[in-house]
Amino acid sequence: MSETLNREGLLKAYRIMRTIREFEERVHTDFATGEIPGFVHLYAGEEASATGVCMHLTGADYIASTHRGHGHCIAKGVDPVGMMAEIWGKATGTCKGKGGSMHIADLSVGMLGANGIVGGGGPLICGTALAAKIRGTKDVGVCFFGDGASNQGTIFEAMNLAAVWKLPAIFVAENNGYAEATSSKYSVPCEHIADRAPAFGMPGVIVDGFDFFAVHKAAGEAIKRAREGGGPTLLEVKLSRYYGHFEGDQQTYRAPGEVQTLRETKDCLMQFRRRVTADGEITDAQLDAIDGEVKTLIDDSVVRAKADPKPAPAELLTDVYVSY
């Protein structure tokens, strides 16, 4: 059992991870039919990272996400029904069908947006953290980014700025091994992304991203430190994505059987279930029930998304300015 999560918390964590998985598997299936427009980048396989971090956050804490943002959205409390409608380009979507998969945002729950620009979120999260610090709240900002973004100047600048201003910011590097098709073994010349943290005068922590409990513990420590005025942390989460960079990616750069082996041996949901049912406090039946409820929720979100109207033509010209 986790040291900090009670039974209710464990069930909540499982529900979030399962919701992300179900959501992404369903988008994967539906995208293949050609009905979903544009680009989608799926988070399946990485659920323990978003969930392990966001379980520590309140609605007043902000996160910035990436092009692979569905998991972060769900973990931060964005409504999956609105998200599905958004991905389908419908007026009922989280962003009224104007943002799409790469731009789902809901500031009302502290979700500052998936982001189509790799590394775009780092400076923004410095800003939300700065606002919290100036106002004297205990709120934090979390920037999720990938191994690709770890090489962007914006991320270096943001980590430096966060350290200079001692901001309540946490930089979560989700190293899934590939920036599009390029291996992080090629593009990250040091052994670990976290090795860069001391250069910015902040702690660097490496954690197994298939292990929810490991992420939850490491993130908890970093977030607590930030809330107490201890400044930023770089947390490198080692994980893998189960699908391609984008849907349609044939993944010719990956080893045969790579994903299948991970699914069978390391999957975060599988590990979580095994661990929490081991002492009998949570039963397989309880988790199965959550699986069923989540499947119903996601099935329903797709039915609704398909039936919902597209944005009216007049929407083309609205929402550019508050006033103009």
Place this chain on the structure above:
Amino acid sequence: MARKITYQQAINEALDQEMARDPRVIIMGEDNAGGAGAPGEEDAWGGVLGVTKGLFHKYPGRVLDTPISESGYVGAAVGAACNGLRPVAELMFVDFIGVCFDQIYNQAAKFRYMFGGKAETPVVIRAMYGAGFRAAAQHSQCLYNMFTHIPGLKVVVPSNPYDAKGLLIQAIRDNDPVIFLEHKVLYTMEGEVPEESYTVPFGEANVAREGDDVTIVAFGRMVNQALTAAAALQKQGIHCEVIDPRTTSPLDEDTILESVEKTGRLVIVDESTPRCSMASDIAGIVAQKAFGALKAPIEQVTAPHVPVPFSDALEDLYVPSPARIEAAVTRVKEYR
């Protein structure tokens, strides 16, 4: 309204009054305090040219020196705006936009639309622009046209101290991202400025001089060049109407079109390079919407399509001069 202060003092006063009025207003930029962490006095500089001088001690914790990381701190200003503050970030020279444009045009400018109208990003990016300081190609450009191109941004180009104060206060109170561009040659320009706080609305042009013969539309420092030319032309019996749009986005098309309907002749003065410029933009608008009123081809007085040169002999040729404006006005006036 007898008090006269400089354009630079007007900007400082606008920042001061808004910081006093609203605790959500913070300012940040390279050396905005100046001397942070250095052995000398903090607030030693108050900005590279002293525009933010005196605010550091007055508003503790709200005037932030930044590392030289434009992308980092401009983005931080944008993020802070999303989380309830009203930041004013200073990009020392507008030329530095190249290292932080993403945070402005892909992030701040697009949030409201991409997020379905549910975001407000009340951030102001101040930047110094323009030629005339022998500062050469990377510290002298006139880039308001680039920002004007981007939906979601508002772009302000004050031409005098009164407008500088009122437009900056409006910018800080505005709920959209605003690019506020200060011509470095104008910092020492004096003018009458009320001591009390006031706003100048966006999208409302100032008719800086009235006349019936030729319309001159000019931006920023060029308004003053145009007024100099207009005064000289008056002596030759040519009456120019000089229009200062004050903001390039939103743009007060109506005032320009009404003037052209009256005069039938248009000269646009733009310190920017000519391609895809405010000059070409306004020429296009007038050609489309007031074609029937035109009695002569539209003249555009701009910089040439070259980088800003260093040597005074070349830089003085680069910037549109009153003499070039006079010549253009004379050409359109005499066109038959």
